[in-house]
Amino acid sequence: MAAETEHPRLILHNFLSEDDCKELQFLHKSCCTVGYRPNVFSTTLSHLIATNSAHLLMPFVPIRERLKEKVEEYFNCQYELVVEFTGLISWTKGASIGWHSDDNRPYLKQRDFAVVCYLNSYEEDFRGGLFRFQDGEPSTIVPMAGDVLMYTADEKNIHAVDEITEGERITLTMWFSRDASHDEDAKLISFLSQNSLDKLERNFDSYLPVPASNNMYWFPPSEGLTFLSGFDIRCARLHTLGLDIYSPNDHMHYPAEKSSSNLLELLMGPLQLAHEDELFNKVFVNMMHVLQVVQFYCYKYPFSSNVINVKEVSTNVLPQSKAQQENINCLKLVFLKDLLQAETFIRNLNCGKKSQFNFDWASLSAALVEWEAYTAALGEKLLQSFPNWKAHGSIFDCSVSHLIESL
Numbered sequence: 001m002a003a004e005t006e007h008p009r010l011i012l013h014n015f016l017s018e019d020d021c022k023e024l025q026f027l028h029k030s031c032c033t034v035g036y037r038p039n040v041f042s043t044t045l046s047h048l049i050a051t052n053s054a055h056l057l058m059p060f061v062p063i064r065e066r067l068k069e070k071v072e073e074y075f076n077c078q079y080e081l082v083v084e085f086t087g088l089i090s091w092t093k094g095a096s097i098g099w100h101s102d103d104n105r106p107y108l109k110q111r112d113f114a115v116v117c118y119l120n121s122y123e124e125d126f127r128g129g130l131f132r133f134q135d136g137e138p139s140t141i142v143p144m145a146g147d148v149l150m151y152t153a154d155e156k157n158i159h160a161v162d163e164i165t166e167g168e169r170i171t172l173t174m175w176f177s178r179d180a181s182h183d184e185d186a187k188l189i190s191f192l193s194q195n196s197l198d199k200l201e202r203n204f205d206s207y208l209p210v211p212a213s214n215n216m217y218w219f220p221p222s223e224g225l226t227f228l229s230g231f232d233i234r235c236a237r238l239h240t241l242g243l244d245i246y247s248p249n250d251h252m253h254y255p256a257e258k259s260s261s262n263l264l265e266l267l268m269g270p271l272q273l274a275h276e277d278e279l280f281n282k283v284f285v286n287m288m289h290v291l292q293v294v295q296f297y298c299y300k301y302p303f304s305s306n307v308i309n310v311k312e313v314s315t316n317v318l319p320q321s322k323a324q325q326e327n328i329n330c331l332k333l334v335f336l337k338d339l340l341q342a343e344t345f346i347r348n349l350n351c352g353k354k355s356q357f358n359f360d361w362a363s364l365s366a367a368l369v370e371w372e373a374y375t376a377a378l379g380e381k382l383l384q385s386f387p388n389w390k391a392h393g394s395i396f397d398c399s400v401s402h403l404i405e406s407l
């Protein structure tokens with residue numbers, strides 16, 4: 001217990017499993033937007049609701065609950081805390097933060113405790129990004145996937161993070177408050193009531209994401225008004241995996257006649273995936289749909305329990321025609337204006353090492369089938385949980401196995 005120590009803090013190794021870390025990375029890499037600080041990307045829970053992906057809240061629920069219990073136990077404030085904020089945050093090259101406490105602004109005074117869960121690892125996935133406390137021990141935290149750091153948000157724990165020099169450093173970050181008026185759950189429940197839940201019928205279409213406006217995915221954010229330089233972060237994530245997009249709706253092969261922002265609208269509509277000189281005949285509803293399936297394939301599919309037999313899935317892939325190649329190249333020029341910058345900020349450090357990405361269409365097709373089952377199962381779970389959340393005014397894990405375990 002933290003009791004009266006001078007610098008109340010705790011590091012827990014391997015608190016999150018490898019599967020938890022991979023699942024949260026999958027969510028971040030498919031849903032994040034440009035963040036609130038330079039070179040930072042973020043995924044908030046309200047953003048998931050706003051983009052018709054409320055079912056993607058479900059993987060957070062048991063993790064949030066476990067973290068809250070741990071914070072309350074260690075800092076000796078059982079049943080006193082509410083979650084103030086939950087978000088996935090990633091820092092890329094150039095991002096850093098100097099000495100500060102997490103409650104150091106008048107509008108942050110409600111923050112009592114901070115929790116940072118590291119979802120990927122120093123030196124393996126990114127370079128730089130060490131966490132430092134100004135005083136007390138431990139003084140330096142080396143981020144490693146699965147480790148969790150907890151500390152009080154006041155001046156007893158002044159800290160900084162070294163600049164990221166390479167790769168992308170991803171965390172699940174939460175703050176907790178004693179002030180019930182800052183309860184994130186209440187806001188999310190109300191947002192869910194107004195939003196997606198009426199729409200979330202038991203048909204598959206309800207689980208398809210709806211993108212936010214294009215400027216929210218444009219890097220750097222300052223260029224998101226004109227789209228004349230920089231890049232779309234979603235296209236950059238596909239590009240690092242050797243994948244491109246084709247727009248079956250684009251009958252216009254002369255980009256000079258269309259403005260960038262008009263062409264960006266194509267990301268809101270039907271798209272197909274291209275790899276080298278082949279085109280996948282599956283038509284995705286929009287760019288978020290493409291990205292969710294591809295990131296699922298990279299992060300979640302290799303770990304899913306019921307991996308279906310790849311051979312049983314039909315894969316329809318055709319060679320690209322000349323016109324299709326032009327379409328693909330034209331879109332690349334518009335969405336990845338600054339290709340070098342995209343490759344610098346969005347890159348996978350550890351490709352070539354243990355998580356080598358060996359793309360093949362048959363596995364992607366199998367992952368697509370699994371992604372559909374995964375989203376439908378989360379949607380079901382959300383529909384079952386929501387009435388309980390609403391009745392209690394809080395978001396908690398209502399799954400039967402969990403409740404039985406706790407008896």
Ligand SMILES: O=C(O)CCC(=O)C(=O)O
Pocket residue numbers: 097102116131159160161171173
């Ligand atoms: O990501 C971290 O290790 C800490 C980040 C931090 O200090 C903050 O967001 O206030």
Ligand SMILES: [Fe+2]
Pocket residue numbers: 100101102159
């Ligand atoms: Fe901080």
